[in-house]
Amino acid sequence: MRINVYPTEEGDVLVRLGRMDLKISKEDASLLKSYLDITNWVEVFLTLDQEAKDKFKDEIMVLISKATIDLTRKEKGLAVQFMKGNYSEYTFQNILRLGWRADPKAVKEIVNKYIG
Numbered sequence: 001m002r003i004n005v006y007p008t009e010e011g012d013v014l015v016r017l018g019r020m021d022l023k024i025s026k027e028d029a030s031l032l033k034s035y036l037d038i039t040n041w042v043e044v045f046l047t048l049d050q051e052a053k054d055k056f057k058d059e060i061m062v063l064i065s066k067a068t069i070d071l072t073r074k075e076k077g078l079a080v081q082f083m084k085g086n087y088s089e090y091t092f093q094n095i096l097r098l099g100w101r102a103d104p105k106a107v108k109e110i111v112n113k114y115i116g
Contacts, residue, residue, distance in 0.1 A: 003015065012024060012026065013025070013028075013029040015029065015032070035097075038100065042096070044115045045092055045114070054085070055114070061082070063103060063107065064095070064098050067102030078094045078095065
C-alpha cells in the first residue's frame with residue numbers, strides 16, 4: 001500500500017493511505033512513523049543469525065533495564081521471554097517499543113549496528 005504524507009496549513013499532517021485520507025497531529029504522525037520503522041526493523045531482525053540476535057538482545061535489555069519507565073506485568077513478561085531467547089516477531093516488536101519509550105535515539109543507534 002502506498003503511503004503519502006503532506007503538511008497542512010493548520011500545522012497538522014495529512015496521511016494518505018491508498019485512497020483513504022487521515023488528518024493527524026504532528027505528534028501522532030511522528031508516533032506512526034516510529035511504529036512503521038519498528039515494523040521494518042522486525043522483518044530484518046528475524047533474518048539475522050543467532051549470534052547477532054543475542055548481541056542485540058544484550059544491548060537492548062541493558063537500555064531498558066537502565067530506563068526509568070514503568071512496565072506492566074505483560075511487558076515484564078515479554079522482557080523475560082526475550083531475555084530467554086524467545087525472538088518471535090511479537091516479542092521483538094514489543095521490546096523495540098519498550099526501548100523506544102526509554103530512549104528513541106539509543107534504540108536507533110543499537111538497531112543501526114545490527115540492522116543498518
